[in-house]
Amino acid sequence: MIINSPAIVIQSIRYGEADLIVSLFTKTEGLRSYMQRGVLKSKKGKIRSSFFQPLMLLEIEASHKNKGTLERIKDARVLTHFNSLHTDFVKSSLVFFISDILKSSIQEEEANVDLFEYLQTTILWLDTNEAIGNFHITFLIKLTQYLGFFPDVSDVDYEYFNMQDGIFQAGKTNLYCVKGDHVSKFKIFLGTTFEESMNIRLSKIARSEILTMLLVYFELHLHGFKKPKSLSVLREIFN
Incomplete structure (x- = not known):
């Protein structure tokens, strides 16, 4: 199932050298966890590791299998570019x-x-x-x-x-x-x-x-x- 939803980053955990396990609270599906392969080493990909700082506000397109396993984010964009939240x-x-x-x-x-x-x-x-x-x-x-x-x-x-x-x-x-x-x-x-x-x-x-x-x-x-x-x-x- 493909979902489109605003989402709030709760946490991200490094997995191996290049991957992230990301926990998002989505508006339409509640709390979900995602595996983002290669995001820590990708320089040209649309999805950046900087998207997954705590409390970032995103719009995501994701594939949900709903089998209790890690889901996959297909696309993401930042909804709000903060002025001071991560710099102050x-x-x-x-x-x-x-x-x-x-x-x-x-x-x-x-x-x-x-x-x-x-x-x-x-x-x-x-x-x-x-x-x-x-x-x-x-x-x-x-x-x-x-x-x-x-x-x-x-x-x-x-x-x-x-x-x-x-x-x-x-x-x-x-x-x-x-x-x-x-x-x-x-x-x-x-x-x-x-x-x-x-x-x-x-x-x-x-x-x-x-x-x-x-x-x-x-x-x-x-x-x-x-x-x-x-x-x-x-x-x-x-x-």
């Missing part, structure tokens, strides 16, 4: 962090158009904005809406956040109930836009504690989720 050190660190998060969060080989459009919009926003100090916090919170475990805010005035159940409550009922300044700050993010959330003032400690809490929250709600390898770099930058 802070943004490129966020790119690797987001890529790591998505590797553990997206598993389905089926379309999720709303999630795709959220990721596409978010990537473009990051490329074109300079105030990005709270970007990773906002990105993770909004991502939970599309993965099905956005916190229930009906009792948001209670001081405890129960990470296991995704609710706010008056007292502690399990090991995953937390309270404190970082929970109070976390509440402010809920329901804000990306632009508004960049104006939320956080101490280094609060930013770090919110991030730690969110990653535990993801671990509790996503089977197989792993803390991103890029986390230490991100903490160093934003702390």
Whole structure:
């Protein structure tokens, strides 16, 4: 079957001397993996290895056999040539962090158009904005809406956040109930836009504690989720 679809590069892994195994989140087919033969040595081919940097936005034509094996990209073009996403050190660190998060969060080989459009919009926003100090916090919170475990805010005035159940409550009922300044700050993010959330003032400690809490929250709600390898770099930058 031949498919044509916009796609987001999640990761690419070198295979041998000249090949790449590429993981793409496609708009029409969900998460798919492809073997690109000879792309690392090809100088004249239409498909370049530079196309497969993390979070690149592509338009692909691909052959899908749907047999659980690696598929093949027949043609690809870059949809957006970024201004700063892969050249600005802070943004490129966020790119690797987001890529790591998505590797553990997206598993389905089926379309999720709303999630795709959220990721596409978010990537473009990051490329074109300079105030990005709270970007990773906002990105993770909004991502939970599309993965099905956005916190229930009906009792948001209670001081405890129960990470296991995704609710706010008056007292502690399990090991995953937390309270404190970082929970109070976390509440402010809920329901804000990306632009508004960049104006939320956080101490280094609060930013770090919110991030730690969110990653535990993801671990509790996503089977197989792993803390991103890029986390230490991100903490160093934003702390």
